[in-house]
Amino acid sequence: MAPIAQLRGVALAYGEGAGRTRILENCDLSIERGEFVALLGPSGVGKSTLLRVLMGLAPPSAGEALVDIPDRPGRRRMALVFQDAKLLPWRRVAGNVAFGLEGLGLARREIEARVAAALDLVGLSPQARRYPHQLSGGQRQRVGLARALAVEPDLLLMDEPFGALDAITRADLQDELLRLREATHKSILFVTHDIDEAIYLADRVIVLAGAPARVQGTFETPTAPRKRADPRSWGLAEEIRAALECVSEIVDFEI
Ligand SMILES: Nc1ncnc2c1ncn2[C@@H]1O[C@H](COP(=O)(O)OP(=O)(O)OP(=O)(O)O)[C@@H](O)[C@H]1O
Ligand SMILES: [Mg+2]
Numbered sequence: 001m002a003p004i005a006q007l008r009g010v011a012l013a014y015g016e017g018a019g020r021t022r023i024l025e026n027c028d029l030s031i032e033r034g035e036f037v038a039l040l041g042p043s044g045v046g047k048s049t050l051l052r053v054l055m056g057l058a059p060p061s062a063g064e065a066l067v068d069i070p071d072r073p074g075r076r077r078m079a080l081v082f083q084d085a086k087l088l089p090w091r092r093v094a095g096n097v098a099f100g101l102e103g104l105g106l107a108r109r110e111i112e113a114r115v116a117a118a119l120d121l122v123g124l125s126p127q128a129r130r131y132p133h134q135l136s137g138g139q140r141q142r143v144g145l146a147r148a149l150a151v152e153p154d155l156l157l158m159d160e161p162f163g164a165l166d167a168i169t170r171a172d173l174q175d176e177l178l179r180l181r182e183a184t185h186k187s188i189l190f191v192t193h194d195i196d197e198a199i200y201l202a203d204r205v206i207v208l209a210g211a212p213a214r215v216q217g218t219f220e221t222p223t224a225p226r227k228r229a230d231p232r233s234w235g236l237a238e239e240i241r242a243a244l245e246c247v248s249e250i251v252d253f254e255i
Helices: 047-054 095-101 109-123 137-150 167-184 195-201 231-254
Strands: 007-012 021-031 038-039 061-069 078-082 155-159 187-192 204-210 212-219
Touching: 007 047, 021 038, 021 047, 021 061, 021 109, 021 167, 038 195, 047 061, 047 155, 078 137, 078 167, 095 109, 095 137, 095 195, 109 137, 167 195, 187 195, 195 231, 204 231
Parallel strands: 038 187, 038 204, 078 155, 155 187
Antiparallel strands: 007 021, 007 061, 204 212
16 A cells, blocks of 8 residues: 655755755655654754655655645545644633634534534643633643544644653653553654654654765564553664764854
8 A cells, every 4th residue: 555645855945045055955764654653863963854845835845745645525635733732812712613614514412412522632622712811831732632633634643742741740751651642553653852752652763864864774663552761662672872973063064
């Protein structure tokens, strides 16, 4: 079966003329159906840009993004979870989750049922009538996740969704995401700059580094279930660190 999404030879630059900066160069990657892939790279390398290319929001200057998901009524093919949830402050939790469903041509009853199911999945049903300012940071991220799940996407794109959370909340949400993944079998591309998070969550870790950024390596993680600080992953974390670091040495050398 074809991968659910792929990038082939993607290049992208921002700006024009002398202000032109090359961000991505010759990027290849693929996500298989049902696979959980982590995209790992330092801040500013181009991870969010790569997600925008996959979503068709940023046209590449070379190469192509291929997404093999059928259009189905009442659903979206892909959904994105942001680092800072991006909730509408004047809408209640349920209204925020419903937001992604508006424009899909669903009956009001269907919208209510989908919102309730998504809130249940992330454990937020009791908070459905609260406003975003009445939630903790972790709860706000859960709303962002529920909003993405409500549109029943085949591919879930997550852009450093737990980056702003404290360590305990972050660990809770990581485990919740793994449970959700078991329950829904979604294909997931999860962006992070945290090596341990990438190894704990993903089946495969793709390292993006360099300026312009390229895929520096792809690493299979030990078979699930994995533990945090799993002894089976120690060598792997070192290999991934080396893939991230060998690039900065090359960049230093060029400077
Ligand atoms: N619209 C834009 N116009 C010009 N430059 C941009 C634009 N968006 C992003 N950039 C630049 O492109 C580079 C990659 O940005 P991007 O947001 O993709 O990085 P990132 O890997 O997601 O970083 P972070 O981990 O901090 O979120 C950065 O240097 C950024 O300043
Ligand atoms: Mg980003």
